[in-house]
Amino acid sequence: MSLDVQALRAQFPILSRKVNDKPLVYLDNAATTQKPQAVLDAIMDFYTTTNANVHRGAHALSDEATRRFEKARDDVAAFINANDRKEVIWTAGTTEAINLVAKGLGQLLKAGDEVVVTEMEHHANLVTWQQACKVSGATLKVAPIFDSGELDTDAFTALLNTNTRLVAFPHVSNALGTLNPVKLLTAKAKKHGALVLVDGAQGIAHGGVDVQDIGCDFYAFSGHKLFGPTGTGVLWGRANVLQDWPVWLTGGEMIADVTYQDATWGELPNRLEAGTPNIAGAVGLAAAVNWFSALDTHAVQAHEKALLASAHEQADAFDGMRIVGTAPAKMGVMSFILDGIHPADVGYILDQQGVAIRTGDNCAQPLMKKFNIPGTARASFSIYNSLDEVDVLFSALRKAHMMLA
Ligand code: PLP
Numbered sequence: 001m002s003l004d005v006q007a008l009r010a011q012f013p014i015l016s017r018k019v020n021d022k023p024l025v026y027l028d029n030a031a032t033t034q035k036p037q038a039v040l041d042a043i044m045d046f047y048t049t050t051n052a053n054v055h056r057g058a059h060a061l062s063d064e065a066t067r068r069f070e071k072a073r074d075d076v077a078a079f080i081n082a083n084d085r086k087e088v089i090w091t092a093g094t095t096e097a098i099n100l101v102a103k104g105l106g107q108l109l110k111a112g113d114e115v116v117v118t119e120m121e122h123h124a125n126l127v128t129w130q131q132a133c134k135v136s137g138a139t140l141k142v143a144p145i146f147d148s149g150e151l152d153t154d155a156f157t158a159l160l161n162t163n164t165r166l167v168a169f170p171h172v173s174n175a176l177g178t179l180n181p182v183k184l185l186t187a188k189a190k191k192h193g194a195l196v197l198v199d200g201a202q203g204i205a206h207g208g209v210d211v212q213d214i215g216c217d218f219y220a221f222s223g224h225k226l227f228g229p230t231g232t233g234v235l236w237g238r239a240n241v242l243q244d245w246p247v248w249l250t251g252g253e254m255i256a257d258v259t260y261q262d263a264t265w266g267e268l269p270n271r272l273e274a275g276t277p278n279i280a281g282a283v284g285l286a287a288a289v290n291w292f293s294a295l296d297t298h299a300v301q302a303h304e305k306a307l308l309a310s311a312h313e314q315a316d317a318f319d320g321m322r323i324v325g326t327a328p329a330k331m332g333v334m335s336f337i338l339d340g341i342h343p344a345d346v347g348y349i350l351d352q353q354g355v356a357i358r359t360g361d362n363c364a365q366p367l368m369k370k371f372n373i374p375g376t377a378r379a380s381f382s383i384y385n386s387l388d389e390v391d392v393l394f395s396a397l398r399k400a401h402m403m404l405a
Contacts, residue, residue: 001296001298001299002299002302002303003295003296003299003300003302003303003383005303005383005384005385005386006386008295008383008384009384009386011036011037011038012034012035012036012037012384013037013040014026014034014035015034015384018354019351019354019356020351020352020353020354021354022352022353022354022355023354024354024356025353025354025355025356025385025389025392025393025396026356026382026385027355027356027357027379027380027381027385027389027393028356028357028358028378028380029205029225029332029380029381029382029385030174030202030225030332030333030358030378030380031358031380032224032225032230033205033224033225033226033227033382034227034382034384035227035228035229035284035288036227036288036291038287038288038290038291039227039228039229039284039287039288039291041287042283042284042286042287043229043280043281043283043284043287046065046068046279046280046283046284047280050064050065050068051065051279051280052064052065053065053276053279054066054069054070054276054277054279055253055270065279068279068283069277069279069282069283070085071286072282072283072285072286073085073088073090073269073282073286075286075289075290076088076234076285076286076289079209079289079292079293080204080209080210080211080219080234080236081209081210081211081212081213082211082212082236083212083238083239084239085269086239086267086268086269087236087237087238087239087242087268087269088234088236088269089234089235089236089237089242089268089269089272089273090232090233090234090269090273090277090278090281090282091220091232091233091234091235092231092232092233092278093222093223093224093230093231093232093233094124094199094200094201094220094221094222094225094233095124095128095222095233096233096235097218097220097221097233097234097235098124098125098128098168098197098199098220099128099248100235100248100249100272101166101197101218101220101235101237101245102128102129102131102132103132103246103248104245104246104247104248105132105165105166105195106131106132106135106136107136107246108165108246109132109133109136109137109138109165110136110137110138111136111137111138112137112138112139112163113136113138113139113163113165114138114139114140114141114159114161114163114164114165115129115132115133115138115139115140115141115164115165115166115167115168116140116141116142116143116156116159116160116164116166116167116168116189116194117129117140117141117142117143117167117168117169118142118143118144118145118151118156118169118170118180119142119143119144119145119366119367119370120145120149120151120169120170120173120175120176120178120364120367121168121169121170121199121364121366121367122170122173122174122175122199122201122362122363122364123363123364123365124199124201124363125168125169125170125197125199126366129166129168138165141159143155143156143159143169145176145178146327148325148326148327148328149173149176149177149178149324149325149326149327150178150327150328150329151169151178151180151181151185153181153184153185153188156185156188157188160188160189160191160192160194161192162192162193164189164192164193164194165194165195166194166195166196166197167185167186167189167194167195167196167197168196168197168198168199169182169185169197169198169199170198170199170200170201170202170203171198171199171200171201171202171203171204171209171219172202172203172206172331172332172333173202173325173333173364174201174202174333174362174363174364175324175325175333175335175362175363175364175367175368175376175378176324176325176327176330176333176335176367177308177325177327177330177331177332177333177334177335178325178327178329178330179203179327179329179330179331180329181329182198182203182214182216183213183214183215186198186214186215186216187215190215195217195218195241196215196216196217196218197216197217197218197219197220198214198216198218198219198220199220200219200220200221201220201221201222201225202225202331202332202333203221203331204221204222204225204226205225205226205227205292205332205382206300206301206304206331206332207292207295207297207300207301208297208301211236217237217238217241218235218236218237218238218241219234219235219236219237220233220234220235220236221233221234223281223284223285223288226285226288226289226292227288227291227292228281228284228285228287228288228289229278229280229281229284229285229288231278231281232278232281232282232284232285234285235272239268242268242269242272243267243268245272247265247271247272247274249272249274249275250263250274251274251275252274252275252276253266253270253273253274253275253276253277254266254270254271254272254273254274295383300383303383304331304332304381304382304383306387307381307385307387307390308330308331308332308334308381310387310390310391311334311379311381311390311393311394312334314390314391314394315334315336318394318397318398318401320338320339320340320401320405321336321337321338321339321397321401322336322337322339323335323336324336324337324371324373324376332380332381332382333378333379333380333381334378334379334380334381335362335376335377335378336376336377336378336379337373337376337377338377338397338400338401338404338405339405340404340405341400341401341404341405342374343359343360343374343375343376343377344359344360344375345400345404346359346377346397346400346404347359347377349396349399349400349403349404350377350393350396350397350400353392353396353399354392355392355393355396357377357378357379357380357393358377358378358380359375359376359377359378360375360376361374361375362375362376362378379393
């Protein structure tokens with residue numbers, strides 16, 4: 001069954017607006033996705049009918065809010081095939097989820113320990129480990145990638161040894177679109193007894209993520225890149241790892257017993273969720289997950305593949321355009337450079353034509369330095385984009401090239 005893109009688009013109110021007097025062509029989905037009416041309705045409904053704080057209810061509204069909030073956890077757990085609902089920890093996004101792990105690991109690391117990341121990391125999955133290593137005296141090792149943007153898995157494997165405490169890599173690179181063989185990389189790291197964190201920020205919105213199948217210990221993602229609200233995210237972690245994980249945020253909700261001198265921590269998931277959570281956000285994220293799960297995953301992936309294939313085909317035929325990131329396995333993202341034109345100028349001209357893309361270093365400065373470029377322009381696709389919109393992107397690019405090259 002193929003995806004009915006027009007019917008999907010109709011569920012996203014923002015997609016019918018104009019920008020600069022032109023129909024919006026939204027191709028910045030790797031930065032954040034748009035939200036379907038089902039998500040907007042769920043958030044509105046929560047605030048309209050159920051709003052109260054959770055887990056402390058002496059009244060009916062609080063009980064209802066707690067039920068909706070915890071049901072959201074169930075929905076997300078099912079979505080990623082978590083073994084147990086308490087393995088789903090709410091965070092503000094991928095960045096906070098990675099920090100939760102890194103701040104905890106930072107308390108366990110010592111000199112001689114090693115953490116392995118890749119050259120294609122988003123700053124969230126690089127700077128966080130870099131700083132955890134700095135503070136603890138551990139060593140950060142960076143696995144190289146080929147010029148295509150594909151990970152050099154042999155070099156990655158060569159970095160692993162019995163000192164490796166944690167390995168972290170992206171499911172999909174936000175800057176290059178590279179789809180990493182997460183199951184294979186996890187298995188390699190596990191042979192050395194290392195913990196494995198997958199940065200799923202760009203991997204989650206394409207369907208089919210099964211954390212048990214991947215075999216990792218942590219999987220981090222953001223709600224806003226998955227048709228859900230900003231300020232939401234998830235750290236999934238194995239219960240046996242998370243149950244003793246050093247806490248990094250302390251306060252209400254996460255404690256068991258408190259005296260003036262000391263405190264003990266509660267059980268999962270609460271022990272890692274200090275303070276009032278983003279309750280409406282969790283409800284909105286669950287609505288997004290349920291909305292997305294109702295789509296046919298094969299159709300979703302086939303449609304996204306067709307969008308990227310069309311973009312690559314047109315780029316190959318475009319004199320003066322170079323794709324940055326040509327790994328054989330890619331998803332969702334086409335980063336590129338128009339010869340002699342700064343990416344920011346490309347972005348400006350496209351915006352004038354209603355086409356929204358990202359330009360800049362893609363939160364991956366070391367990667368841009370490796371490729372010796374200031375940054376890229378990046379078009380990123382989602383399920384509601386049409387093949388016609390890819391054509392609009394390219395006619396806008398031809399215009400930019402004509403004006404500026
Ligand atoms: N990791 C990757 C691969 C990303 O693409 C992003 C955001 O673009 C992040 C981490 C950080 O996500 P957030 O800003 O939602 O915390």
